[in-house]
Amino acid sequence: MRDANWKGTPVERMLRSCRGEPVDRPPVWLMRQAGRYLPEYRKVREGVSFMDMCKDVDRAVEVSLQPLDLLGTEAVIFFSDIFTPIPGMDVEIDFAPGPIVADPIRTAAQVEALRQPDLQSAVPFVFEILKTLRSEIDSRSIPLLGFAGAPFTLAAYLVEGQGSKNFSFLKNMMICEPEIMRLLLDKLTEMTVSYLNAQIDAGAQVVQLFDTWAGILGRDDYREWVLPYHKKIASQLNREQAPLILYVNNAAHVMEEIFSVESDVVSLDWRMNIDEAVRCAKGRVSLQGNLDPCSLAATPECIREMVQSIAAEAEPARGHVLNLGHGCLPETPVEGVRAFIEAAKGL
Numbered sequence: 533m534r535d536a537n538w539k540g541t542p543v544e545r546m547l548r549s550c551r552g553e554p555v556d557r558p559p560v561w562l563m564r565q566a567g568r569y570l571p572e573y574r575k576v577r578e579g580v581s582f583m584d585m586c587k588d589v590d591r592a593v594e595v596s597l598q599p600l601d602l603l604g605t606e607a608v609i610f611f612s613d614i615f616t617p618i619p620g621m622d623v624e625i626d627f628a629p630g631p632i633v634a635d636p637i638r639t640a641a642q643v644e645a646l647r648q649p650d651l652q653s654a655v656p657f658v659f660e661i662l663k664t665l666r667s668e669i670d671s672r673s674i675p676l677l678g679f680a681g682a683p684f685t686l687a688a689y690l691v692e693g694q695g696s697k698n699f700s701f702l703k704n705m706m707i708c709e710p711e712i713m714r715l716l717l718d719k720l721t722e723m724t725v726s727y728l729n730a731q732i733d734a735g736a737q738v739v740q741l742f743d744t745w746a747g748i749l750g751r752d753d754y755r756e757w758v759l760p761y762h763k764k765i766a767s768q769l770n771r772e773q774a775p776l777i778l779y780v781n782n783a784a785h786v787m788e789e790i791f792s793v794e795s796d797v798v799s800l801d802w803r804m805n806i807d808e809a810v811r812c813a814k815g816r817v818s819l820q821g822n823l824d825p826c827s828l829a830a831t832p833e834c835i836r837e838m839v840q841s842i843a844a845e846a847e848p849a850r851g852h853v854l855n856l857g858h859g860c861l862p863e864t865p866v867e868g869v870r871a872f873i874e875a876a877k878g879l
C-alpha cells in the first residue's frame with residue numbers, strides 16, 4: 533500500500549512493507565547480494581575457504597556490509613550459508629563451491645544419529661556476526677535480515693550428498709522409506725525453528741526461509757513433504773519481533789499452498805506472475821521480488837523500466853519488497869545491481 537506522504541527510516545519502511553502498512557515506496561535488497569560478482573568480495577575471500585569465511589566474524593561482517601556501502605541496498609543480510617548449522621548436527625560438509633556432504637544420509641541409523649545442535653556453542657560466530665552488524669547499522673536505521681534453509685532443501689542436499697538434477701536418492705527415500713524421510717524433516721524443522729529464533733534474539737529484524745528445491749515436487753508431494761513443515765516453522769517463530777519471508781523457487785504450480793502458510797511475505801521467483809500472486813494472497817501477506825537475476829545484464833534504462841513494471845504490478849498487493857526472483861549470480865554485472873537499486877529508490 534502506498535502513501536506518498538509517509539516518511540520514515542529504511543527499517544520502518546521494510547518492517548511496514550512486510551506487515552502491509554502504508555509506505556512511500558517499496559524497500560529494496562537483493563538475495564545473495566554479498567558474493568562473487570563483487571570484486572571487493574573476492575578480495576576479502578582470497579586465500580580463505582568459504583566455510584572459514586563464514587566463521588570469521590570480521591570478514592563476514594565486512595562482506596555483509598559491502599552491498600550497503602558500495603551499492604546502497606536498503607537491508608543487510610548476514611553473510612553465511614543455509615548449511616552453516618549442519619555440522620552442529622554431526623554431519624561433515626564442505627563447499628566446492630556448492631555444499632558436499634562427506635557421508636550422504638541414506639539410512640534410518642544416520643537420521644537417528646542427527647543431533648539437535650546446541651546453537652550457542654555450535655555456531656557462536658553467527659550470533660556474534662548478527663550482533664556486530666546490528667551495532668554497525670543501527671545508527672543508519674538499516675534493517676538486518678537473518679535466514680535459514682527450509683527442511684526440504686536441506687534434506688535434498690543431505691540425502692543426495694550434493695546438488696542434483698533429478699534428486700533420485702531423495703525421491704527414492706520419500707517413496708520407499710517415508711518414515712525415515714519424515715524423521716529427517718522433523719529434525720531439520722526443529723533445528724530451523726531454534727536457529728531462526730536464536731537469530732532473532734541476536735538482532736535479526738526480518739528472517740527469510742529459503743526453499744530452493746521444493747519446486748521439484750508435484751502438488752500432492754508438496755502438500756505432504758513441504759507444506760506441513762513450512763506451517764510448523766511459521767507458527768513457531770517469534771514473528772512479533774521479526775516478520776517471516778518465505779521463498780520457494782520454481783514453484784508457480786503450488787502458489788495456493790505457498791500462500792496458505794500465511795508467512796508475512798512471500799518471495800516470488802521470476803516465473804511467478806505477480807497478478808496471480810496478488811489474487812492468491814487475498815491481502816493476507818506482502819510480496820517480494822521478482823526480477824530475473826539475468827535481467828541485470830540489461831542497460832540501466834531497461835532495468836528501470838522492468839523495476840517500474842514490477843512495482844506497478846505489485847501495487848495492489850498489501851505490501852511489496854523489491855528484490856530479484858533468485859540470488860545474484862557470480863556473473864551478475866555490478867552496474868546492473870546499481871541500476872536496480874537506483875531504479876527502486878526512484879519509484
Ligand code: CP3
Binds near residue numbers: 567631
Ligand atoms: O544473500 C546473501 O548475500 C547472504 C548469503 C547467502 C549465501 N548462500 C552465501 C554463499 C545465502 C542467503 C545463501 C543461501 C543458499 N545457499 C541457498 C538458498 C538460496 C539459493 O541461492 O537458492 C542455497 C541452496 C545454498 C547452497 C549453496 N551455497 C550453493 C548451491 C553454493 C554454491 C553455488 C553458488 O551459488 O555460489 C553455495 C556457496 C555460497 N553461499 C557462496 C556464497 C557467497 C559462494 C562461496 C564462494 O565465495 O565461493
